[in-house]
Structure formats: C-alpha cells, structure tokens
Amino acid sequence: MALFSKWVESLDYEYEILSSCTHHKSHHSNCTKCVDACDKQAISITNGKPVIDHSECVQCGECMAACPVQAVAGILPKREIKQNGLMISGCHFPTITELLILHKKGVHSIIFENASFLEKWMHRMEQVNQMLLELGESPFSISTGSMEGEETCSRRELFSLWKKESKSLMKQMTPAKWRFNHHALHLRQYYPDFQFINLTVDLDKCTLCKVCERICDQKCFDIQKGHFALSMQGCNSCGLCADICPEKAIRIEEQIIRTEEIHYPVYEKTCPACNHSFNTVREHDETCTVCTKMNHFSQKGERIG
Structure with missing residues (x-):
C-alpha cells in the first residue's frame, strides 16, 4: 500500500474549472471569486468563463476554497499535523474555509516555524478566530517553534483525515489525476446550526417571476401558493440569483448568523x-x-x- 500511495502522489495533475461553475450555468454570472483569490493572476475570465493559466498556477488551493460552488478541482497543498497542531513552515497557508473545517476535525492549534510566518499570516488568523467565536467555537491557539520527535501527518494521511467517510481511494481517482474532493469544502456540513450568508429580498421590487427559484441549485427559494420562503442555511453565496434577478431585488451579504427560514405572505x-x-x-x-x-x-x- 505504501508503494501504491507513493505512486498516487507522483501522478501529474492540474487544477481545473468544472462545468458546475456559475459562468457555465448562466452568462449573467458576475462571480469573480476564484480570480480575486489568486494572487498569482493565474485565473482570468476569458469569453465569459474562468480559465486557469497552468504555467502560473502554484496549486495553493486559494481558488478551490474561494469558489462558492466547489467548481475548482485539484489537490490542496501538503499540510503537516503534529499532536492535533497544524505546522506552518512554508508559503502555502490554509484558507479560512480550510481552517474552519480542520478545526471541526480536531486540529485546534497552529504552530508557526518562525515569527516571520506568524507575522505574515496574523491577519488571516485573526479573521478565522473571530469567525470561530461567532460560531461558538474556541479559537485556535497560536505558537511558534517546533515539535520535534512527534509523527508528522503526510499528504496521504491528511487525505485520510479529510476523507474518513471515503469508501475507496480509487473512487477519488481518474486517469492521471488524483483529485481532492472539492465538495468537502462546503462549510454547511460542518456547521449545520449556522448560515454564512444573509440573503434578503426587496419586496417593493420583487415580481414573483420565480427565476431565482429555478436557478438556485441549493433550493434556497420556495415560491408556492400563499407563501414565499427563504431557506439560507444551504446558500453558498454564488450570487447567481442576484445576478439573474430581472428586478435586482436580491441582496447577498456574507454574515454568520443562526440558521433561519423567512416566510413572506403571497396574495x-x-x-x-x-x-x-x-x-x-x-x-x-x-x-x-x-x-x-x-x-x-x-x-x-x-x-x-
């Protein structure tokens, strides 16, 4: 199995944009989250769709976590874990989404190899710890130094940490590629009591055309005789409903609040x-x-x- 895992890690792979991208679903999409997340400018919108320049891509994983519909497939960078602590010794620091999920998986401390790494990523640490407090979780403990003598979690072992529910490694593979399950980056499955989006509808503008209901894969809109319901826990902030609404009656704001369902009367x-x-x-x-x-x-x- 050890030889097989080494062979798997040696396979060539490239990040790619899947057809689940909102730009593939509608030309009205204004989403640029993968583009904005890439500080290497390796992603651009070409002919209305995001395209990755693989000569510039460093597989940092920022675009994977930023994509609201998990339409970027690839492998997250190697992480080192010792005694439930995440070791930071390089330039690829985890995204906020990845950190929130790792926290739920039992990683509760972050150890920076040196103070310069801590200084570089302090702003992101402050952001994620503030979010954890809003989610009712204890913040990450932060320290510098090393934990010599402890076993390090390799990429293969970390893959198992992310995919405990996986029945077979082969199910996660395609010819010449080993893909991280990008669908595991949706926060709602780890924090079911919270929603990360506040979605509002301007009732003075809404005409009940039902375009939002038809376009939303997460079923956040339910328009029936007598009521109009918003269920936001499943909202992934793709923004397509707001982009496609002919009356511009929908507003999406990133905000951590308790899961709620809103009902409007329909006459x-x-x-x-x-x-x-x-x-x-x-x-x-x-x-x-x-x-x-x-x-x-x-x-x-x-x-x-």
Whole structure:
C-alpha cells in the first residue's frame, strides 16, 4: 500500500474549472471569486468563463476554497499535523474555509516555524478566530517553534483525515489525476446550526417571476401558493440569483448568523385591466406586473410626446 500511495502522489495533475461553475450555468454570472483569490493572476475570465493559466498556477488551493460552488478541482497543498497542531513552515497557508473545517476535525492549534510566518499570516488568523467565536467555537491557539520527535501527518494521511467517510481511494481517482474532493469544502456540513450568508429580498421590487427559484441549485427559494420562503442555511453565496434577478431585488451579504427560514405572505388577486389572476408579495397591488409596466411605459411616452 505504501508503494501504491507513493505512486498516487507522483501522478501529474492540474487544477481545473468544472462545468458546475456559475459562468457555465448562466452568462449573467458576475462571480469573480476564484480570480480575486489568486494572487498569482493565474485565473482570468476569458469569453465569459474562468480559465486557469497552468504555467502560473502554484496549486495553493486559494481558488478551490474561494469558489462558492466547489467548481475548482485539484489537490490542496501538503499540510503537516503534529499532536492535533497544524505546522506552518512554508508559503502555502490554509484558507479560512480550510481552517474552519480542520478545526471541526480536531486540529485546534497552529504552530508557526518562525515569527516571520506568524507575522505574515496574523491577519488571516485573526479573521478565522473571530469567525470561530461567532460560531461558538474556541479559537485556535497560536505558537511558534517546533515539535520535534512527534509523527508528522503526510499528504496521504491528511487525505485520510479529510476523507474518513471515503469508501475507496480509487473512487477519488481518474486517469492521471488524483483529485481532492472539492465538495468537502462546503462549510454547511460542518456547521449545520449556522448560515454564512444573509440573503434578503426587496419586496417593493420583487415580481414573483420565480427565476431565482429555478436557478438556485441549493433550493434556497420556495415560491408556492400563499407563501414565499427563504431557506439560507444551504446558500453558498454564488450570487447567481442576484445576478439573474430581472428586478435586482436580491441582496447577498456574507454574515454568520443562526440558521433561519423567512416566510413572506403571497396574495392572490385579479387584475382589473386584463382580468387575469396574479400573485404578489404586496398587499396593496391592484394590477398585475405586465399591466403595471405597460401603464408605466404608456405614461412615460405621453410625457415625452
């Protein structure tokens, strides 16, 4: 098995953008999180879709963690773990998402090899520790130095730490590639009592067109007769609902709050102009959306003339 694992680690691999990317789903997508996360400028939006320049990519994992829909496949950099402590001795410091997940997996301390590494990454440490406090968790303890004599967790062993639930290593492999399971980077499965997004709908603008409901893979929107529900615990902050909303009625804000579901009443009415029934989230509405817009354009044309 040792020879097999060494062979696996020797396989050539490259990060890639999967078809689950929001840009592949809709040309309305404005997501640039992978581009913004890459300080090597190895990712660019070309012809409306993100493309990786492999000659510049250093496989740091920042884009993998930044992608809201886990559409970047690859292998995270090697991490060293000793006595439930994460050793930092190089330039590839874990992302905030990875740190939050490692914390849930029992890694509760971070040991920097020297003070310069600590100084370089202190801002990220402050961010993740603040988030842990908001999640009701104890913050990472931070120290410098080394823990000589203790067994180090290799990349292969760390892969097992991430994928305890994996039934077979071969299921995680494809020809010439060994991919980290990027779907494991979704925080909701590790913090089910919290949501990392606050999603709001401007009821003065919403027309109940249901585009948001159809486009959302996480089923955050549920529009039925009599009610409009928002369930945000599954929201991954891809932003596609806000990008595609024709009325620009959706706002997404990154925020840690307790999981909640919001319900808005939906009123069924009959439009006096076209005599068709319609649904609205505004009790005072009298005419349907189509007739309201036609009346608006008609009045605007009369003023212009």
